[in-house]
Amino acid sequence: MRRSFTRRAGRWRAPTLAAVLSLTVLATAACGGGANAPSDKDTDVTITVALAADPPPKAALDQFKQETGITVNWVNIDWDSLQTKISAAATAKTYFADATNVDWSRVGELGKLGWYYPMDDYVDIASMKADVPQLASFTYDGKVVGVPYDASFMVTTVNTELFTKAGADPAPKTMDEYTAALKKIKSSGTVKYPLNIPFAAAEGLSTYWYETTNAFGGTILDGKGKPQFSDPGSPGYKAAQWMVDALKSGLVPPGNINVTDSQGEQTLMARGTVASIFSDYSGLVGTLYNVPDSSSVVNKVAYLPTPGVTGPAANLSNPDGVGIMKTAKYPKAAAKFIDWFTQSDRQAEFAGLNGPEKAWASYALPSHLSAVEKLASDGKLIGGTELAALLKTSKPVFPEGAPAWYSKFSNAVYTHLHAAAAGSETVEQAIKAMSDTADDLSNGS
Numbered sequence: 272m273r274r275s276f277t278r279r280a281g282r283w284r285a286p287t288l289a290a291v292l293s294l295t296v297l298a299t300a301a302c303g304g305g306a307n308a309p310s311d312k313d314t315d316v317t318i319t320v321a322l323a324a325d326p327p328p329k330a331a332l333d334q335f336k337q338e339t340g341i342t343v344n345w346v347n348i349d350w351d352s353l354q355t356k357i358s359a360a361a362t363a364k365t366y367f368a369d370a371t372n373v374d375w376s377r378v379g380e381l382g383k384l385g386w387y388y389p390m391d392d393y394v395d396i397a398s399m400k401a402d403v404p405q406l407a408s409f410t411y412d413g414k415v416v417g418v419p420y421d422a423s424f425m426v427t428t429v430n431t432e433l434f435t436k437a438g439a440d441p442a443p444k445t446m447d448e449y450t451a452a453l454k455k456i457k458s459s460g461t462v463k464y465p466l467n468i469p470f471a472a473a474e475g476l477s478t479y480w481y482e483t484t485n486a487f488g489g490t491i492l493d494g495k496g497k498p499q500f501s502d503p504g505s506p507g508y509k510a511a512q513w514m515v516d517a518l519k520s521g522l523v524p525p526g527n528i529n530v531t532d533s534q535g536e537q538t539l540m541a542r543g544t545v546a547s548i549f550s551d552y553s554g555l556v557g558t559l560y561n562v563p564d565s566s567s568v569v570n571k572v573a574y575l576p577t578p579g580v581t582g583p584a585a586n587l588s589n590p591d592g593v594g595i596m597k598t599a600k601y602p603k604a605a606a607k608f609i610d611w612f613t614q615s616d617r618q619a620e621f622a623g624l625n626g627p628e629k630a631w632a633s634y635a636l637p638s639h640l641s642a643v644e645k646l647a648s649d650g651k652l653i654g655g656t657e658l659a660a661l662l663k664t665s666k667p668v669f670p671e672g673a674p675a676w677y678s679k680f681s682n683a684v685y686t687h688l689h690a691a692a693a694g695s696e697t698v699e700q701a702i703k704a705m706s707d708t709a710d711d712l713s714n715g716s
Contacts, residue, residue, distance in 0.1 A: 313603040314340035320608065321357075321368035322593065323350040324633035327621060331629065335611055341604050357596070361386040366598050369605035373417025373592040375408040375667070380675040382411025387594040389414035393606035402615065402639050405588045408667040417592030418613045419638040424588045424665040425482040425550045426658075427575040428560070430568055433546040437461040442575060446486055446513070449549070449578040453522050456546050464524040465546040467535040468514055472689040475532025477681045478589055480688060481668050482550035483510035486577055486584045494671040496713030498706040503699075512698050515691050528693055541566040549577075553586075553661070554636045557653035574657040586665045590638060615639035623651050636662075676712040683708035 310316070318341060326332065326345035336342050346368065348356065353372055360367030361384070373381060381387055390396060396415050400406055405419045427449075434441035437459040439452035456465040469475045481491055489506025490499050500507020517523045524545070527535065536552075539545045541559055553574075559565055560572040576583035593612065595605045611617065618637035623630040624646055636658065637643050643662055647655025667673075674680065687701035696704070 309599060309602050311603055312601055313607055316340075316601050316604050317342040317344055318369040318599075318601050318604050318608060319344045319346055319367075320370045320593075320605075321346040321348055321353060322372050322591075323348060323353050327631040327634075328629060331617075331620070331631075335608065339604075339607055339611070341607060343608060357386070360598055361596065364598055366600055368596065369599040369601050370593050370595055370608055373409065373594040375405075375419075375588065375590055375592070376673050376677050376681070378409050378411050378416050378592075379669075379673040379677060381594075382414065382416050382672070383675040385597070387416050387596055388599075388602055389416070390418055390594060390606075390609070391415050393595065393602070394418065394610045399639075402641050404640060404662055404665055405590045405638060405667070407670075408588050408590060408672075409592045411672050417594030418609055419590045419592045420613050420618070421591050421635045422553065422588075422638045422643070422662055422665075423590045423635055424553045424586045424662060425478060425577075426553050426586055426661060427577045428540065428548050428551040428556065428572050429575045430540070430543060430546045430571050431573050432568075432571040433461050433465070433543065437546075441573075443578050444576070444582050446578050446580060449547075450513075453517075453547065457522060462544065462546055464522065464544070466517055466522045467530075467539045467545040467548045468517060468523045468527060469530050469532040469535045470518065470523075470528045470689055470692040471531045471534075472685050473531050474681060474685065476685040476688055478587075478668075479532070479550040480507075480510055480514065480684060482577070482587050483514060485587050486510070486549075486579050487513075488580045488584070490670070492669055492674065492709060492713075496674045496676075496709060498709040500702060501706040508698075508702055511688060511691065511702055514688070515698050518692050528689070537565065540572070541568060543568045543571070547575075552635075553658055558635075561653055574654045574661065576657075576661070586661050587668045588665045589668065613638065615642045615645075618642040619645050622646055624649060674712070679712055680705075680709055 320343055325347055332343050356367055357371055391414055403419060405422060409415050409417045409419055429441055431441040433456060434452060437456040439455040440448060443449040443452050453465045456462060468479060484491060484507040487506035487509045491507060493499055499505060502508060536555060536559060540548055556572050556574060561569050563569055577586055593609055595602050599605055618639055619642040620629045621631035621634045622637055640659065640662055643655065643659045646652035647659050683705050687696060687704045690696040691698050691701035
């Protein structure tokens with residue numbers, strides 16, 4: 272269940288046109304032009320599955336082959352390169368893989384471009400809705416682009432030992448209480464810089480701001496893609512100001528101006544150098560902070576219901592899914608794999624319910640609530656009870672779905688928030704630039 276830190280830190284950035292065209296030429300040359308007609312065969316075939324992760328246990332894939340007659344050729348490609356290859360193959364209408372990663376942030380773009388088959392036509396989506404809270408993040412124009420296979424959502428983590436040592440409340444319920452606790456930890460000298468915020472110009476900074484905006488009671492964009500954070504009294508504006516003020520007031524280490532999310536988790540939180548991360552990733556207590564080889568804070572870090580304005584706020588989702596490209600050779604066979612791969616019992620096995628030999632080392636957290644609850648009741652998931660409760664109330668960053676131009680917007684968000692933290696822009700200037708970008712993109716500029 273150890274999370275792939277490099278994947279979350281890298282996250283997707285729009286491939287350059289040159290890169291896409293270059294890969295398109297290569298793909299076309301290799302495949303001889305347009306895609307072959309898809310086959311209806313769903314047994315005695317080999318399908319390619321491309322995800323940014325090592326493969327599941329061989330025994331599991333062998334079992335799938337025995338049950339279905341389908342051989343899985345698993346391809347592990349780094350996250351950024353995978354998105355570029357998907358774009359190149361779809362643009363050139365050439366075969367790349369049958370089932371591929373579908374990230375929550377690309378759903379709007381992929382749905383608008385029509386590069387993937389609607390999963391509603393291949394698997395029983397209706398039966399999943401009650402048990403897969405993050406399914407909404409993969410829906411575009413009423414159709415499901417991909418099925419979530421893990422549950423990643425933003426959580427608040429606290430080093431309860433450091434909070435208690437400083438005489439600070441280790442379970443603050445509001446943003447004011449949380450901020451007061453951090454200030455108390457700093458003034459007591461327990462740690463010099465109690466809060467980790469990854470201010471490097473990368474996706475992790477964007478998602479941190481999204482979760483903080485949510486905690487202040489707001490949303491980022493409306494259903495038409497218009498910014499909801501331009502006004503100084505808006506939650507998004509307050510969130511940006513709170514984050515920058517935390518750095519300038521010394522709650523955040525000065526060096527964090529160039530620290531990514533994964534670096535902060537591994538070198539600060541896991542080493543007890545900071546006492547809290549407001550927007551951390553679900554599952555990290557068990558896969559990082561409680562792992563002696565990578566942490567010096569074993570059994571000291573806990574999940575905290577994310578503080579809000581008047582009480583705990585919901586947690587925002589950023590999961591991974593899997594879908595079927597329209598250039599797939601065997602879409603029905605790919606659908607059989609996805610149905611098998613995303614079943615609740617399978618996910619529980621991948622997460623270690625039935626022993627380490629059936630566990631998938633690259634797996635984060637099941638997308639099925641029932642699987643998380645099984646793990647929690649069996650004592651196989653550290654913080655499982657808390658994670659199950661947080662997953663149940665998690666919600667999408669963009670309730671109407673990520674816009675097709677999400678990558679450009681996120682680039683503007685992390686670029687200008689980084690600039691505000693570095694002092695080359697004011698918060699007002701950063702927010703205006705972010706807002707103007709959203710306005711231009713939503714207008715089709």
